Amino acid sequence: MKKVLAVVLGAGLIFGYTSYDTAEAKSKVKTYKNCTALNKDYKGGVAKSSKIKNKGGKTKYKPYVSAKLYSANKKMDRDKDGIACEK
Known part of the structure; x- marks a missing residue:
């Protein structure tokens, strides 16, 4: 027993x-309030995959790749290309 x-x-x-x-x-x-707050931590924005290509034009910085972080901040991907707040 x-x-x-x-x-x-x-x-x-x-x-x-x-x-x-x-x-x-x-x-x-972390969920960010806006793109300015997200870009303070991730200058190039956040991509959901490393295979995603930017559709919005030329950017200065390479995005940070994280599927979880992207999905938490998906609302900030205005052009729906898989990169939130790209710069």
């Missing part, structure tokens, strides 16, 4: 720790 209880408690601790860790990782993606 003690062995079964020890296994159940151990499994509960392991699964509880991993779910807490993934929930914490999801909350670290």
